[in-house]
Amino acid sequence: MQGCDASVLLAGNERNAFGNVGSLRGFDVIDKIKATVEQSCKRIVSCADILAVAARDSVVAVGGPSWTVSLGRRDSDTASEALANRDLPAPSLAVTDLITRFAAKGLNLTDMVALSGAHTIGQAQCKNFRTRLYNEANIDPDFAMLRNASCPQATGSGDGNLAPLDTTTPNMFDNTYFLNLQLNKGLLHSDQVLYTLVGGATEDIVDGFASNQDAFNNVFAAAMVKMGNISPLIFPQGQVRRICSKAT
Ligand code: HEM
Incomplete structure (x- = not known):
């Protein structure tokens, strides 16, 4: 990276x-x-x-x-x-550490929350959310039970089992990821920390996206442009590869 x-x-x-x-x-x-x-x-x-x-x-x-x-x-x-x-x-990071990591790449709080909204699609492996399932209090009990079924507590068992990052509409790009955070149904620790202190800076942004799909879409698109401009190599630096997996 x-x-x-x-x-x-x-x-x-x-x-x-x-x-x-x-x-x-x-x-x-x-x-x-x-x-x-x-x-x-x-x-x-x-x-x-x-x-x-x-x-x-x-x-x-x-x-x-x-x-x-x-x-x-x-x-x-x-x-x-x-x-x-x-x-x-x-995914185990605290919100303050996430903020620092994004800031180091020139991405602010709003960018960070919007980009995390990419977790409206895709899946995560059990090993990445096990600790949250079995040790965290700010998780909806029914949601935890649902996910426990395919993510056993013992380390090493079912580590690669997959669960959707957005439990409501896992294959659609929409703002339900943020609605889920409001309901303590974020899958990763790093998702749910965006909504742990109601009235905090990231919580307000989550609320804004949860209530306004267009606002999320617009801010996400702008943040993707910003992220896509992080330290690119511009001619005469770098090369154009012939095969993407090889440097020659
Ligand atoms: C806030 C910091 C972030 C953390 C800690 C994080 C962490 C993770 C983790 C642990 C997974 C599951 C990987 C696995 O279990 O194999 C994941 C999946 C994913 N992440 Fe993130 N992520 C972050 C930000 C982002 C951003 C900024 C984007 C894009 C804009 C993104 C897009 C995705 C997508 C699309 C998936 C699903 C991949 C798939 O289904 O194959 N994530 N992320």
């Missing part, structure tokens, strides 16, 4: 960081897109740009907002597991 330079696509290294190993997938999809682009246009479109456009189009495909992706990012020729371990926020 160096910036928006597709370092995460290189085989090994960053892909093995604690938050990525056993979790990231879909590399084959990016490789296929890249192979098709290469057929008509050799070494012009970077893997970093392909990833940014694919992220935008995926959000649109599940009902979310669109935004303009500025292009011209170049690809790194290295990736670092250590850097990813240092910079990727863990």
Whole structure:
């Protein structure tokens, strides 16, 4: 995790960081897109740009907002597991630590809450929410019971079992993620901490998005543009890879 330079696509290294190993997938999809682009246009479109456009189009495909992706990012020729371990926020973090991590990348509180709303789609592995299920008080009891069924308490058992991050509409991009937080139905500790102190700064933002889907869509789209502009490599830095998983 160096910036928006597709370092995460290189085989090994960053892909093995604690938050990525056993979790990231879909590399084959990016490789296929890249192979098709290469057929008509050799070494012009970077893997970093392909990833940014694919992220935008995926959000649109599940009902979310669109935004303009500025292009011209170049690809790194290295990736670092250590850097990813240092910079990727863990789901066990407290809200103050999350704020610090996002601020270090130039993302403010509103950006952070909106971007966390990406958890309106997708899934998480049991090992990433077990502690919350069995040790936290601010969890809806029925929701906890539902998730306990496929996430046993014993470490090592069912670690990879998946549960939806948004229990209401797991495959739709909408604002139910925020409504769930209001009901103590956030799956990850790092989700629910956005709504632990009612009247606090992040809580107000959650309330705003929970009551206004358009506001969430607009702020999310703007924050994705901002995140997509974090430390890109611009010509003459970097390269345009031929295959996204290889630096040559
Ligand atoms: C606030 C800091 C964040 C933390 C601590 C965090 C943590 C996590 C964790 C632990 C998972 C589950 C991974 C697994 O169990 O395999 C996950 C999934 C996911 N995260 Fe985040 N995340 C954060 C922010 C973001 C942001 C900013 C985005 C994008 C804008 C995002 C998008 C996603 C998506 C789409 C999934 C589902 C992936 C899938 O189903 O394959 N997350 N996140």
